[in-house]
Amino acid sequence: MNDPLMELDEMEKYFSRSSGFLDSLFGSDEYVKAVDGVSFTLDENEVVGVIGESGCGKTTLLKTLMGLHDPTGGEIRYDGTPLSSFDRSEWKAFRRNVQIIFQDPFNSIDPKMSVQETLKEPLKIHDMEASEERILDVLEQVELNPARNYLNRLPQQLSGGEKQRVSIARALVTEPDVILADEPVSMLDVSTQASVLNLLSDLTTELGVSMIYISHDLSTVGYVCDQIKVMYLGRIVESAPTQTLLDDPKHPYTQELVSAVPIPDPHHQRDRTSIEGAVADPIGLGSGCRFRDRCPDRMDICEKTPMNVEHGAEREVACHLHYDHERRVQTGADGASANQRATGTEGDD
Amino acid sequence: SGDDSGDGTGDGSGGTASDGELGERVPSLACPYWSDVGRAPTCEEQLSVAKPNVENALGVQVELQPKDIATTISEWNNDVRKFPIAYWYMGNTGGRLDPNPIMVRNMITRAGGDGLLNSSHYPSCEFSKLAHDQVSAPSLDKRNEMVREGIKIMSEDAAHIPTTNTLNFNAARSAVNTERVGQAGYAKNNPRFHIYSSVEDKDQMVFNADGNTMATSAFPRMDSDSLWNHIVTSTLMEYDENFELQQNMAASLETAREGKRIIVEIKDATFHNGDPVTAEDVQYTFQWNHENGSVVPDHTAIPYEGGADGIKIVDDKTVEFNLKQAYWPFINKKLQKRGIYHKQSFVESGADENPSNFTLNEIIGCGPYQVVNFQPGQSVTLDPFPDCAAHDPPNQRKVFLAFDSKQGAAQGLQAGEVDVVSQLPTGLFDQMKQADGIQTNVFSGFMGYHFHPHHGVAPTKFLEFRRAWGKALNRKEINQVSQSGQGEPQYHGSHFITTHPSYPDDDSDVYKYTTEPTGEPEAAKQLLEENGWGWDDQGRLHYPPDADLSPLWPKEGTPSEEDFPCLSELPED
Amino acid sequence: MAWNTIPMNVLGKEIGRDQSYLIRNLSRGFKVIWRDPTSRFAFLYLSALLVLAVVGQEITPYSYDRVFYASEGGILRSQPPSIAHPLGTTSSGRDVLSRLVYGVQPTVITGFVGGAIIIGIGMTVGVLAGYVGGWVESTLMRITDFAYSVPTIPFAIVLVSFLEVGFFASIIVIGLILWRGNARVLRSQVIQIKERPFILAAKATGSSRIRIIVKHILPNIAPMAALFFSLGVGYAILVNAGLAFIGVSSPFIPSWGVMIRNAYQSGTMVQAPWWSLPPGILISLTVMSAFMIGRQLEDSDEDERSVTGAGP
Amino acid sequence: MSSEPLLEVENLTIEYDTRQGPLTAVSNADFTVEDGEYFGLVGESGCGKSTLAKSIIGGLDDNGRIASGKLKYRGEELQDLGDAELNEKVRWKEIAYIPQASMNSLDPMQRLSEQALEIANVHTDLSEEEALAQFEEMFEVVGLPENRIRDYPHQFSGGMQQRAIIALALFLQPSIVIADEPTTALDVIMQDQIFKYLDEIRDSTETSMILITHDISLVFESCDELAVMHGGQIAETGPITDVYDDPKHPYSYLLQRAFPDIRFPDRELETIEGTPPQQFGDVDYCTFANRCPWAEEGCREAAPPLEASDTSADGHRAACFRTNEIFEQEDPAESLAAIRGDQS
Amino acid sequence: MSTARYFVNRTLQTVLLLWGILTFLFLLFRAMPGDPGTLMLNSGASPEAVAAARARWGLDEPIHIQYLQYVRSLATFNLGNSLTSGVPVWELVRMKIFNTFILVGPATVAFYIIGSIVGAVLGSKRGTKLESYGIIPFFVMGTMPSFFLSIILVVVFAMYLDLFPTSGMFSAGFLALHPEWPWWRPYFTQDFLHHYILPFTAVILRYVYSPLLVMRTSVTEVMGQDFTYYHRITGLPSKKRLKHVSKHASLPVITLFPTSMLQAVSGLVLIEVVFNWPGIGNLLVHSILGRDYPVVQFVFFAAAVSVVLGNYAVDILYGVIDPRVSVTDDA
Numbered sequence A: 001m002n003d004p005l006m007e008l009d010e011m012e013k014y015f016s017r018s019s020g021f022l023d024s025l026f027g028s029d030e031y032v033k034a035v036d037g038v039s040f041t042l043d044e045n046e047v048v049g050v051i052g053e054s055g056c057g058k059t060t061l062l063k064t065l066m067g068l069h070d071p072t073g074g075e076i077r078y079d080g081t082p083l084s085s086f087d088r089s090e091w092k093a094f095r096r097n098v099q100i101i102f103q104d105p106f107n108s109i110d111p112k113m114s115v116q117e118t119l120k121e122p123l124k125i126h127d128m129e130a131s132e133e134r135i136l137d138v139l140e141q142v143e144l145n146p147a148r149n150y151l152n153r154l155p156q157q158l159s160g161g162e163k164q165r166v167s168i169a170r171a172l173v174t175e176p177d178v179i180l181a182d183e184p185v186s187m188l189d190v191s192t193q194a195s196v197l198n199l200l201s202d203l204t205t206e207l208g209v210s211m212i213y214i215s216h217d218l219s220t221v222g223y224v225c226d227q228i229k230v231m232y233l234g235r236i237v238e239s240a241p242t243q244t245l246l247d248d249p250k251h252p253y254t255q256e257l258v259s260a261v262p263i264p265d266p267h268h269q270r271d272r273t274s275i276e277g278a279v280a281d282p283i284g285l286g287s288g289c290r291f292r293d294r295c296p297d298r299m300d301i302c303e304k305t306p307m308n309v310e311h312g313a314e315r316e317v318a319c320h321l322h323y324d325h326e327r328r329v330q331t332g333a334d335g336a337s338a339n340q341r342a343t344g345t346e347g348d349d
Numbered sequence B: 001s002g003d004d005s006g007d008g009t010g011d012g013s014g015g016t017a018s019d020g021e022l023g024e025r026v027p028s029l030a031c032p033y034w035s036d037v038g039r040a041p042t043c044e045e046q047l048s049v050a051k052p053n054v055e056n057a058l059g060v061q062v063e064l065q066p067k068d069i070a071t072t073i074s075e076w077n078n079d080v081r082k083f084p085i086a087y088w089y090m091g092n093t094g095g096r097l098d099p100n101p102i103m104v105r106n107m108i109t110r111a112g113g114d115g116l117l118n119s120s121h122y123p124s125c126e127f128s129k130l131a132h133d134q135v136s137a138p139s140l141d142k143r144n145e146m147v148r149e150g151i152k153i154m155s156e157d158a159a160h161i162p163t164t165n166t167l168n169f170n171a172a173r174s175a176v177n178t179e180r181v182g183q184a185g186y187a188k189n190n191p192r193f194h195i196y197s198s199v200e201d202k203d204q205m206v207f208n209a210d211g212n213t214m215a216t217s218a219f220p221r222m223d224s225d226s227l228w229n230h231i232v233t234s235t236l237m238e239y240d241e242n243f244e245l246q247q248n249m250a251a252s253l254e255t256a257r258e259g260k261r262i263i264v265e266i267k268d269a270t271f272h273n274g275d276p277v278t279a280e281d282v283q284y285t286f287q288w289n290h291e292n293g294s295v296v297p298d299h300t301a302i303p304y305e306g307g308a309d310g311i312k313i314v315d316d317k318t319v320e321f322n323l324k325q326a327y328w329p330f331i332n333k334k335l336q337k338r339g340i341y342h343k344q345s346f347v348e349s350g351a352d353e354n355p356s357n358f359t360l361n362e363i364i365g366c367g368p369y370q371v372v373n374f375q376p377g378q379s380v381t382l383d384p385f386p387d388c389a390a391h392d393p394p395n396q397r398k399v400f401l402a403f404d405s406k407q408g409a410a411q412g413l414q415a416g417e418v419d420v421v422s423q424l425p426t427g428l429f430d431q432m433k434q435a436d437g438i439q440t441n442v443f444s445g446f447m448g449y450h451f452h453p454h455h456g457v458a459p460t461k462f463l464e465f466r467r468a469w470g471k472a473l474n475r476k477e478i479n480q481v482s483q484s485g486q487g488e489p490q491y492h493g494s495h496f497i498t499t500h501p502s503y504p505d506d507d508s509d510v511y512k513y514t515t516e517p518t519g520e521p522e523a524a525k526q527l528l529e530e531n532g533w534g535w536d537d538q539g540r541l542h543y544p545p546d547a548d549l550s551p552l553w554p555k556e557g558t559p560s561e562e563d564f565p566c567l568s569e570l571p572e573d
Numbered sequence C: 001m002a003w004n005t006i007p008m009n010v011l012g013k014e015i016g017r018d019q020s021y022l023i024r025n026l027s028r029g030f031k032v033i034w035r036d037p038t039s040r041f042a043f044l045y046l047s048a049l050l051v052l053a054v055v056g057q058e059i060t061p062y063s064y065d066r067v068f069y070a071s072e073g074g075i076l077r078s079q080p081p082s083i084a085h086p087l088g089t090t091s092s093g094r095d096v097l098s099r100l101v102y103g104v105q106p107t108v109i110t111g112f113v114g115g116a117i118i119i120g121i122g123m124t125v126g127v128l129a130g131y132v133g134g135w136v137e138s139t140l141m142r143i144t145d146f147a148y149s150v151p152t153i154p155f156a157i158v159l160v161s162f163l164e165v166g167f168f169a170s171i172i173v174i175g176l177i178l179w180r181g182n183a184r185v186l187r188s189q190v191i192q193i194k195e196r197p198f199i200l201a202a203k204a205t206g207s208s209r210i211r212i213i214v215k216h217i218l219p220n221i222a223p224m225a226a227l228f229f230s231l232g233v234g235y236a237i238l239v240n241a242g243l244a245f246i247g248v249s250s251p252f253i254p255s256w257g258v259m260i261r262n263a264y265q266s267g268t269m270v271q272a273p274w275w276s277l278p279p280g281i282l283i284s285l286t287v288m289s290a291f292m293i294g295r296q297l298e299d300s301d302e303d304e305r306s307v308t309g310a311g312p
Numbered sequence D: 001m002s003s004e005p006l007l008e009v010e011n012l013t014i015e016y017d018t019r020q021g022p023l024t025a026v027s028n029a030d031f032t033v034e035d036g037e038y039f040g041l042v043g044e045s046g047c048g049k050s051t052l053a054k055s056i057i058g059g060l061d062d063n064g065r066i067a068s069g070k071l072k073y074r075g076e077e078l079q080d081l082g083d084a085e086l087n088e089k090v091r092w093k094e095i096a097y098i099p100q101a102s103m104n105s106l107d108p109m110q111r112l113s114e115q116a117l118e119i120a121n122v123h124t125d126l127s128e129e130e131a132l133a134q135f136e137e138m139f140e141v142v143g144l145p146e147n148r149i150r151d152y153p154h155q156f157s158g159g160m161q162q163r164a165i166i167a168l169a170l171f172l173q174p175s176i177v178i179a180d181e182p183t184t185a186l187d188v189i190m191q192d193q194i195f196k197y198l199d200e201i202r203d204s205t206e207t208s209m210i211l212i213t214h215d216i217s218l219v220f221e222s223c224d225e226l227a228v229m230h231g232g233q234i235a236e237t238g239p240i241t242d243v244y245d246d247p248k249h250p251y252s253y254l255l256q257r258a259f260p261d262i263r264f265p266d267r268e269l270e271t272i273e274g275t276p277p278q279q280f281g282d283v284d285y286c287t288f289a290n291r292c293p294w295a296e297e298g299c300r301e302a303a304p305p306l307e308a309s310d311t312s313a314d315g316h317r318a319a320c321f322r323t324n325e326i327f328e329q330e331d332p333a334e335s336l337a338a339i340r341g342d343q344s
Numbered sequence E: 001m002s003t004a005r006y007f008v009n010r011t012l013q014t015v016l017l018l019w020g021i022l023t024f025l026f027l028l029f030r031a032m033p034g035d036p037g038t039l040m041l042n043s044g045a046s047p048e049a050v051a052a053a054r055a056r057w058g059l060d061e062p063i064h065i066q067y068l069q070y071v072r073s074l075a076t077f078n079l080g081n082s083l084t085s086g087v088p089v090w091e092l093v094r095m096k097i098f099n100t101f102i103l104v105g106p107a108t109v110a111f112y113i114i115g116s117i118v119g120a121v122l123g124s125k126r127g128t129k130l131e132s133y134g135i136i137p138f139f140v141m142g143t144m145p146s147f148f149l150s151i152i153l154v155v156v157f158a159m160y161l162d163l164f165p166t167s168g169m170f171s172a173g174f175l176a177l178h179p180e181w182p183w184w185r186p187y188f189t190q191d192f193l194h195h196y197i198l199p200f201t202a203v204i205l206r207y208v209y210s211p212l213l214v215m216r217t218s219v220t221e222v223m224g225q226d227f228t229y230y231h232r233i234t235g236l237p238s239k240k241r242l243k244h245v246s247k248h249a250s251l252p253v254i255t256l257f258p259t260s261m262l263q264a265v266s267g268l269v270l271i272e273v274v275f276n277w278p279g280i281g282n283l284l285v286h287s288i289l290g291r292d293y294p295v296v297q298f299v300f301f302a303a304a305v306s307v308v309l310g311n312y313a314v315d316i317l318y319g320v321i322d323p324r325v326s327v328t329d330d331a
């Protein structure tokens, strides 16, 4: 009906590895392809999860979305407008409407600022009324009760969970449309983790905020996300509604990911993972499926880059196992653009 | 007594007298002094008394600025006018016994921002003519008259404001025999002391020296110092321990042609290697000095007739110097300045091709001592040379040891490591005086400490201001504090001081600021007041309302011929 | 690890309302200093100096440059301590105690002004280099390298010739050289801080560079800056004494360095120790007190890397 | 082999000296680990898990000490032994340790082989080759290529370092390994890989293990017995199935329900208010009382003993005064809902 | 980035830095008021003579020509002559630099070793009485002006107790006793040693606190690191553990070495004055005041080069000692 809130179109973020004087002189062609052609949309009131192992580019994705990195390629649109065409006031509005929550509660709020000061900062920046009521409101929203007691606390006087709540409060205080959350609970104790997860999930429903939630932990993602994207070495390999993905992962990587999650039940028997090794560094990657070296179902064709293939409603997989090679050629407009994309990336690698 | 003028300037007498008709306020006056030279402590002591004297008497703030000598002189010579008055001194080097250097450095041709030194930017045509003419005056008597006249004019103009003469404080161990100390003392510019002294309780005698003068064995490149020129080699003439000019290597010296020809016969002598000292060596020495003015700057001004050709060999032992015109400093100054070079070793070391950059393979002089060990910048060890024609030194080894600070030298003296230390700071000297086993000596110098007021800019361009300044000084206390009262306070307005040989014995016609040892602050005030100056409520000095404060010539410029017609008559320098 | 992040209630009572950052940290710093007997002593000593710096020149027994004469007219040179002159007189007959007390102010000014310039330049360079990065950083750090590679005292002599040698010139010159250590350490500090997520969060909310520096970076390097300031105070006093000793400072302001120089030049180190020892000891005591306080602040700031040794 | 149990922890109380006074980090801990047994120790951050673990290997921080109680390794009391005796008797030969944050535990300036050799040298008479051979073997067991034993730690990824540390702990074949959070900070797949090897080790050797973690799922998957710690006290201990099926302590009950289960993403997660307290001085109350929905006045007046309840199975003990009322007489879920309902 | 590339990069940077320093020094000294000619004028030289001297020194050339000449002569290792004494710069400074180095080099090594050992001991006892009081004497010495410390040593040990000579490097005339000796021989005599001890001690006492403090904090830090704990827990005897700790802890101390050395050289200017040590410090000061550009430029440049190269060497050494040091890192 209306534009998606945020839209990523073949977004790429490469880091140049050069640092020295010589390299700037002669140029260097070694790139870290942290994010390599990611597309998706975030609708209003939707919570999208992005999961993947450490180093696969999640944080980079998020920072680029935030406009903290300039994308190397592709486009990000907010409310239909590309970030690259923003003027000052648009940036300002964007900064107010899109907020961020970080993984590490111990470092994500300024240790030298009291809770009150932390929360007033964004309001001051955006010339919003920095009244005490507003702040107490938000503190109550994040269930820091009684809110008054927290106003003048310093971060060192807060527990991990409380800190994380404060940083959520900071994200909420400007009444944003979108929250980008980078593993907001992974450093919290399980008792607190649950309550923060619940809080996030409540907030998104109640306040109608959209969220991109990044994590490597599938078990928590399920609690907050409607839709999950699985990321591997800078690319999205599978994307599906949460329940579908957990029940029936299609991509071998997703399958491993799902099956590796421990189950808190001694009666449940689970097979240990069968894949070996760890995620490689995204440097000097050749073409082909990024997962092929660790994939239990590796085939010859994996030397070619798979493209995203739709697989039922709201579901896409980028794996040759699920490749509808026919359809790729046959389908009309859709297929053509998919084709273009596929060749585009292949040529690139 | 030193403290009674110490309270406040608020009750200055002039405050009310010129009410309502004050000119511009006299700003605080910066006054630099050399902070990087050996006498800095004495300067500081002098200034620490002089500053309150002037401030209290004149009601003008004085801002003392320690500055290194290169900066001060450069800024002064280029007339950048960061300061209207400066303070410095002149050391007692033998060459300054002749009046020429002081006369020259006050000539108008050197005033202003031409990069040349005129000690006070003193722009007097009358004086400058005398200064120019005295060098080649028809006779020595005539010359002395001209110098005396110059002193008179200079002092009337209050060209300089001396405080005291520059003393040399020296100390030696008691075991040192001080036979040829004379008036010059143990100072480094008394070669005869160095040559004839000895120490009784050891077989070598150690002098303190300045490392910079021992930086190289190619000594002509160094500024003259008794070590090389009078001890390792010998000069034709020499000032003795009483600053009297004596024949040294010269067996006889005659002048002819109204001072335009000087004939010198040299003594029968040999160099350290046994070669005889010949007229050729003497000729070579003076020619070399003349031709290498950039290396030996002090010999360039000699007006030889026909350049270096004016130096002629008459016979094996006789040299003749022919001058275009009489040049009185030649004998007093030049002949005593540099020792005779050993031509052969100079030539062999490439001194001719490469005058600024040659190294003597062996130092062969004709002085009373020969070099046995030389550590550049650190020490020179000398043994007596018995065949020296000019001197017959005692048979004792002499070591010149470089000290970077007098304190270190004094410590060495007390510890018996050094036998003679010269040019001590006053405090250190007093200390040595009280120490056991040490004898001391003060050489009452012939040069002085002066304030140098800039004659081109306000307020120092005003005669009454300079005179008031001169009156305000408590020279007695200055002398007490800085020189233990042993110096001679100077009360007159010239650059020459009373102990200089050229200063007239009868100085009744020389202008004196005061004759009061403690100064006349009241008279100073009065003088200013009479000339229309005044003081405000805070006792700060103001110019007369109608005073013309514009400088006599523009900043960094020079006096113009329009204002000073004599400039066209005087040669460039 | 865990235990210094947990103690929420341990730190004591809830901090009162509306305490500004400054007060909060001053009072904390004070507590930290007070806790340790040596730094408490240092603090008291420095406070006493500060008081003397303000009122000292009014309460000296005599004027610092008054020359005393004996009844017979000679100057009272190098007199040992007596009732009239509790610390004796100098070789030019001045009262040592008066000069010593008078010298408090120049010493304190040297320390504070010198320390302030050092930290001022050091912080500016360090923060700019660390935060801005890129060629700004390389340029600034090369300049810092250069500043590291010149010998302090000789270079100070060179710089002084550009200014008028004088009391403030010598202080400024010290500041112009000794900032280098601060710049280096603060830069790496800033680089660490700027990678922390709360800075990212601030960027994400749209804070400007300046705002981030002022609101987040500076407060977080403040403990280190405080430490450096106290070190800078000490170094400034020390180097200034050195400059005074070789004559590159105004000798008319009897700072303690000048006093030692005068005493040394008069050669009365052995004969009149009452003149030279007090200023030397006081310099050492003052510098040490400044260092002690710095050390205490450093010790208390658990997660701050140590830097005391990385002086100029 | 002696009949003594492998490791006995008897009423162990550990204190840290702090500025505020002695902090009791572990109070009255009591459990036994048998040969070949995998024993899990779970609890939130700050519960005293690491403290307990460190005390067993004699590695308490300088300000920590065993205030009372006993630690017995095969009957021999360890609690009073000094460093030298511990080195000689138990460390690494008998009890090995995988410290928390073990990523940083490898000396960055030593090759792994050097570190292994050094350890072997201190504790055994093995020749260099033998020691390295054993280490290589272990390297392979934990899934690292044996040709990389001469690498420096920084040449390994985090997960590989973790494995190397496990290899170091195991290569002298100790009887028991204490693993303090061996997989925190690792990705799930990596974690699963490591547990795969730990499983293999259990299957192929006699080694016992104390597995410390805050993730109860890992314990449920890999251990035979467990102890749940809270605020320095052991809240509940027993075989995992018993504790899972029939929890006897409110904390372990709530903790289990706080864990997300990927199988039921819609399940409401339990939360526990507050954080584990820090206790200065004697612990004379139930440290969970302030967070416990069922707490009564009595819970704050004395420390509950760790004992078996009427219905509990063998070796299943809990430290709760109200365990019978909560878990025997009513459905804890219902009463909890009732209590929560009252409060809001 | 490859290792080779790193070294090329690092070297290029170093060269650039040195060039920058060189240029800066050149401009700086030219910008100072006054030149040696000024001083000649004051001592009575005639304007022509001064002009001739200026021409000989090349000071009458435009500044860029002077600069080119200067760079060219440096590139050909021709350091020029001292303006005041005419001696080739290298001749003039060679022995002075050597004398400074022979004092500062061993002293720096000594105070580094002493400082590191004491620092390590104190650091490993952090928080104890030994640490809080043990550090005080070092603090006192480190916070004393170096010249004051030297003066006290002279006054007490040379003048009062008469154990050592008050100053100098050799007794007067000592060098003349053995005219046949090569230049280095006198340094191996008792006379030299006798003169050496006091200034050597002064340097050590004055500067020992710097490595001491760094080592102390560094040891404390390393002791708090996980791998130290691991070493302990794996049962390594304390001796071995200490070895590991000191290896790590010495890294920051090593980094500081070149700068410390320069610091000591710089501070030596004052110590040299007190002990009348014929080192480079005094010459440098005199040359600055006398505007002896070739000497000043060379000495400053040499100091900069030694620090820059020292840092370069430390970087490389660091790489050897610490396997973690990644060559891609340019910090």
Ligand SMILES: Nc1ncnc2c1ncn2[C@@H]1O[C@H](COP(=O)(O)OP(=O)(O)OP(=O)(O)O)[C@@H](O)[C@H]1O
Pocket: A015, A016, A032, A033, A034, A052, A053, A054, A055, A056, A057, A058, A059, A060, A061, A216, A281, A282
């Ligand atoms: N500023 C940068 N410069 C160069 N490379 C970078 C930069 N930031 C990230 N990278 C590289 O990009 C890749 C992706 O990093 P990113 O931080 O996005 O991963 P992540 O999925 O968030 O990992 P984690 O779960 O550990 O946070 C990594 O290989 C990382 O080293």
Ligand SMILES: Nc1ncnc2c1ncn2[C@@H]1O[C@H](COP(=O)(O)OP(=O)(O)OP(=O)(O)O)[C@@H](O)[C@H]1O
Pocket: C002, C003, C004, C006, D016, D017, D018, D023, D025, D043, D044, D045, D046, D047, D048, D049, D050, D051, D052, D061, D062, D063, D064, D100, D214, D277, D278
């Ligand atoms: N050296 C110490 N000094 C003082 N208190 C300490 C020290 N070490 C730990 N503590 C405290 O002891 C308690 C138990 O700490 P411990 O490290 O054993 O907890 P843990 O259960 O391992 O926690 P985590 O899961 O965070 O590792 C905590 O309150 C902690 O703050």
Ligand SMILES: [Mg+2]
Pocket: A058, A059, A060, A182
């Ligand atoms: Mg990340």
Ligand SMILES: [Mg+2]
Pocket: D049, D050, D051, D100, D180
């Ligand atoms: Mg732990």
